Amino acid sequence: MNTVLKKNVTVLNHPVINHNLAIIRNKKTDTQNFKQALKTISYALIYEASKNIPTKTIEVETPLMKTDCEVFDDNSQLIIAPILRAGLGFCETASEILPFANIHHIGMYRNEETLEPVWYYDKDKKILEDKSRVYTIILDPMLATGNSALDAVKNFINKGVREENIVFMSLISSPEGIEKLSNAYPAIRIVTASLDKGLNSKGYILPGLGDAGDRIFNTIPE
Numbered sequence: 001m002n003t004v005l006k007k008n009v010t011v012l013n014h015p016v017i018n019h020n021l022a023i024i025r026n027k028k029t030d031t032q033n034f035k036q037a038l039k040t041i042s043y044a045l046i047y048e049a050s051k052n053i054p055t056k057t058i059e060v061e062t063p064l065m066k067t068d069c070e071v072f073d074d075n076s077q078l079i080i081a082p083i084l085r086a087g088l089g090f091c092e093t094a095s096e097i098l099p100f101a102n103i104h105h106i107g108m109y110r111n112e113e114t115l116e117p118v119w120y121y122d123k124d125k126k127i128l129e130d131k132s133r134v135y136t137i138i139l140d141p142m143l144a145t146g147n148s149a150l151d152a153v154k155n156f157i158n159k160g161v162r163e164e165n166i167v168f169m170s171l172i173s174s175p176e177g178i179e180k181l182s183n184a185y186p187a188i189r190i191v192t193a194s195l196d197k198g199l200n201s202k203g204y205i206l207p208g209l210g211d212a213g214d215r216i217f218n219t220i221p222e
């Protein structure tokens with residue numbers, strides 16, 4: 001069962017998700033098991049995040065008869081936007097489930113003093129003239145301070161994507177990040193697997209999982 005926290009914020013709540021979150025949070029979990037648990041949760045998050053992408057009805061012939069089936073509408077454009085580097089942890093699964101999507105890499109790192117995002121990459125594909133048909137799912141496992149999330153959403157709004165067609169998908173979110181993002185952009189959807197307690201003074205989520213990029217890519221400092 002999912003919990004709708006406030007309008008447009010969905011926190012997945014399911015024993016499979018919770019079991020895998022426990023694996024992910026545990027500092028003793030190695031990279032292989034971390035990535036496996038992340039993949040398992042990613043499926044559920046991506047199904048939820050993609051549920052508003054337009055569909056159309058087509059006729060399909062089974063071995064027995066003709067029938068109407070619902071498929072994604074190829075007149076729409078779907079952009080999947082992983083924020084480097086931790087967003088890559090979701091990207092393979094998202095692209096596997098939604099192979100027709102354009103993958104738009106966003107390069108941003110956090111200035112550890114100001115906690116503000118610093119851009120270094122924005123690899124887009126031309127978006128459709130008719131912006132009402134453009135849908136974007138932004139991927140970042142950690143919605144912490146909300147600063148990079150805000151910048152990433154603003155980037156798509158500036159390109160003409162409609163706020164209501166944007167989904168921000170995270171594994172773990174802080175109340176501060178959700179507040180900041182949904183106050184600035186009330187029409188976007190936020191889909192997450194956990195709402196944690198808050199942030200520490202360095203902007204890390206508590207209890208969280210530590211540094212998501214380091215855990216995914218096995219670069220945890222000694």
Ligand code: URA
Pocket residue numbers: 086142144203204205206208209210211212213
């Ligand atoms: N980024 C991370 O990887 N972890 C946090 O807790 C916050 C931001």
